[in-house]
Amino acid sequence: MAPGFKVLEEDHRLVYWDQRYSDMTQGTYDKETQTPDQFIEDTENVVQLLQHKYPGKKLFMIGHSWGGQLSAGYLGRDNHAENFKGWIDLDGSIYGELEAQLMKEYILERLPAKMAEPDADLEFWQVIIDFYEQNPAPGNYTEPEPYWYVSACGGDVYDYEEFLKIAPVPYIELIFKSMFSLSFYVDAFYSPETYALWDEINYTPELNNITIPALMLWGAEDGIVPVEVADYVYEHLGTDPSRKEVVKIPECAHGPQNETPETFYDEVSRFVETYKNQ
Secondary structure, X not given: OOXXXXXXXOOXXXXXXXXXXXXXXXXXXXXXXXXXXXXXXXXXXXXXXXXXXXXXXXXXXXXXXXXXXXXXXXHOOOOHHHHOOEEEEEOOOOEHHHHHHHHHHHXXXXXXXXXXXXXXXXXXXXXXXXXHHHOOOOOOOOOOHHHHHHXXXXXXXXXXXXXXXXXXXXXXXHHHOOOEOXXXXXXXXXXXXXXXXXXXXXXXXXXXXOOOOEEEEEEOOOOOOOOHHHHHHHHHOOOOHHHEEEEEEOOOOOOHHHHOHHHHHHHHHHHHHHHOOO
């Protein structure tokens, strides 16, 4: 569990759920249900369950990375946002084609400095240049290479050594309790036709339908979902400017809940306290 969420649990009731083919879920892979629309429908089922179990409780939606994309798609359809006091978009995706290009720009802008470092592996960095020459518009989900390259540029974690002090990776535990089911690894993860659906996602129209308070909370050095996406979401949200904001955390990349847990807690708590009674 991310340390930022652990701290939030002390003051707020947090609800986590295992998506299809994740963690404790059961069943075998079915490509007919591995679609963005199905995940949005699943989200609605979870929300209905919470409303049944905790009637009258005030709800906020928070989504990180793909979770930001999922929550935007959900909130922007069928008036779902009316059930929530606010939305916290945590380094969240929204528009795959845009993000793939922004990731490309992030990587290529940092290559000269990387190649000028003492003992730089020039052959490795040249591989990246060659990749983008051959793949000028890679898929955001179907092409894994950009994620390897952006990590090498520090776009996933700003300071890895400090990150391990704050949120050490439980490698032994992960062997027995992966975040993904065996079915996901065997079938879904290597299904290009399935993941091509994610490449096509553009939830900009859904953003226009969202009018509830919104906080775009971002690592300023994020390369996986670059910080320009936060500004894009802000510009296209239907929320009144007085009730939406972008917070960019310095010296932080793709995971504020892990890299800067205290700032993450402070910003989320402030947002919740501001809007929970409105």
